[in-house]
Amino acid sequence: MGTFKIEGGHRLKGKIQPQGAKNEALQILCAVLLTPELITINNIPDIVDVNKLISLLIKLGVKVEKLAKGSYTFQADDVNLKYLESDEFKVDGRGLRGSIMIVGPLLARFGKGYIPKPGGDKIGRRRLDTHFEGLIKLGAKFRYSREDQFYGVEAEKLKGTYMLLEEASVTGTANIVMAAVLAEGQTTIYNAACEPYLQQLCKMLNRMGAKISGVGSNMLIIDGVEKLGGTEHTMLPDMIEIGSWIGLAAMTKSELTITNVSWNDLGLIPETFRKLGITVEKQGDDIHIPAHTDGYEIQSFIDGSILTISDAPWPGFTPDLLSIILVVATQARGSVLIHQKMFESRLFFVDKLIDMGAKIILCDPHRATVIGHDFKSTLKATTMTSPDIRAGVSLLIAALSAKGTSTIQNIEQIDRGYENIDERLRAIGSHIERVE
Incomplete structure (x- = not known):
């Protein structure tokens, strides 16, 4: 110690x-799972939480290359979904609260996303209800193993819908947005978080081919697309x-x-x-x-x-x-x-x-x-x-x-x-x- x-x-x-912004980095790095194409990200902070997430992405099969200090490329063209059900993942996922945001992209692109109950700061109760209630409204089936505290969502195809979030959760909104961009039809998220870092995520997704309007407000309207492409992004x-x-x-x-x-x-x-x-x-x-x-x-x-x-x-x-x-x-x-x-x-x-x-x-x-x-x-x-x-x-x-x-x-x-x-x-x- x-x-x-x-x-x-x-x-x-x-x-x-x-x-570079820690809270933005955790969202943006999870978004690389939405496409098989190359994504370049700049101004990534060299801190423990972000490095843990990059390590987790590598174990998931994402190809990561360091270009310079704070600049990396990511390519998720050969994702190892078996890792999600391994004992190693149950340990790795618990070590970082931001790991919860891999669930939305994985569900949207591969039809399933799993996560152990994540850790993080001991600052009080931090519910995950907003994340999973939003994904369930998009058509996912939810399961939870109380014994090993392991969450899972699965869906053949997500479908757009209207939802009013109980709380304006930043990570919850990010997870739902990343799932909705590849859903069929239109999704409206009311009482959405509108922090600058979430705005950054939406702008990056739009550059990748997503159709998100209302960025910066508490009502996001997302028209689902079939696929997303690569892009370059710089952190605030x-x-x-x-x-x-x-x-x-x-x-x-x-x-x-x-x-x-x-x-x-x-x-x-x-x-x-x-x-x-x-x-x-x-x-x-x-x-x-x-x-x-x-x-x-x-x-x-x-x-x-x-x-x-x-x-x-x-x-x-x-x-x-x-x-x-x-x-x-x-x-x-x-x-x-x-x-x-x-x-x-x-x-x-x-x-x-x-x-x-x-x-x-x-x-x-x-x-x-x-x-x-x-x-x-x-x-x-x-x-x-x-x-x-x-x-x-x-x-x-x-x-x-x-x-x-x-x-x-x-x-x-x-x-x-x-x-x-x-x-x-x-x-x-x-x-x-x-x-x-």
């Missing part, structure tokens, strides 16, 4: 380039990483420039950090964060009541950044209520911040009130364990701002979502060391 040793309290300076920058670097700059009173951020795809992220009093400057397609030497002050609502920041499906504020917002608020002037609506275990990491001296009241599993220190009292170094990707990075940011040397264990969780994070942080002046 790896460990980070972090000497906090140092100002950082320089430029940092966000990696990772908006969660961009938000992480904004928070890092503020907490360490550092001047940082985050380059090539794709401003038009950031939604409420810049404005939400501004509500905490952080200066977020647009410079072309870069974000510049000046050094907040005098700190930053949380705004109130216009009636003077305490600010509440909560998560919501896009175009609302992404739940993946609430952990970062919470940490940044610990050194602000003023107070804020953080309301994590989607996952009931995601705020449990705050006990580590309380140990470091943060003033946080955990009201219940979904809400925490943060009373900022205004840098009058620095966080204290401590030893902690990363519970999931986003909480792990939040603790890392806290450690970089804290007085003394902190230790973060179980950093494999951070590596699942952030590419060479220690190396990149050292390049802008962080005192961080990886100890195996």
Whole structure:
């Protein structure tokens, strides 16, 4: 198990380039199964979760060739369906939550898709109902083995239909879209997720020959086609990483420039950090964060009541950044209520911040009130364990701002979502060391 040793309290300076988007990559890589033709994908992040999915695709028989850093070709012209029913697949599939999105493409193209109950972050219940209910409405027969927690869907031919999703699940919408593009007739998906990464998937599928309209809205209309062809696709920058670097700059009173951020795809992220009093400057397609030497002050609502920041499906504020917002608020002037609506275990990491001296009241599993220190009292170094990707990075940011040397264990969780994070942080002046 790896460990980070972090000497906090140092100002950082320089430029940092966000990696390709993790959540987009997991969707896009599954889509290569929809065609036997060659697909080229650029800006793929070199992170554990994505590399696990590429490994799984290789075991499925997909031909993968690395062209350059972050650029690969994929060709699924000889898929090994027997692997899906092997004991090896039951182990491989469980190690990655994103593996659920191979089911839709496999069902659409080969008439069957299987998956063991996938793993991922321990942040609360994450139901798969939306995925399978949508596939069943397209005509699939569903089966589930409770004994070995193995899911399966089969269909001779999928048929388009109208469906109203119970929840705007991003991965659920992606799975259903990838199945519907090869279904017979027209499919309408209402209450569809409309995140930029899902828009990217739809645009890529349209370049491959799919007929998807309504991209960017919560109603997608898909006219099924008989086959899809090859294409080239480039990932967006990772908006969660961009938000992480904004928070890092503020907490360490550092001047940082985050380059090539794709401003038009950031939604409420810049404005939400501004509500905490952080200066977020647009410079072309870069974000510049000046050094907040005098700190930053949380705004109130216009009636003077305490600010509440909560998560919501896009175009609302992404739940993946609430952990970062919470940490940044610990050194602000003023107070804020953080309301994590989607996952009931995601705020449990705050006990580590309380140990470091943060003033946080955990009201219940979904809400925490943060009373900022205004840098009058620095966080204290401590030893902690990363519970999931986003909480792990939040603790890392806290450690970089804290007085003394902190230790973060179980950093494999951070590596699942952030590419060479220690190396990149050292390049802008962080005192961080990886100890195996």
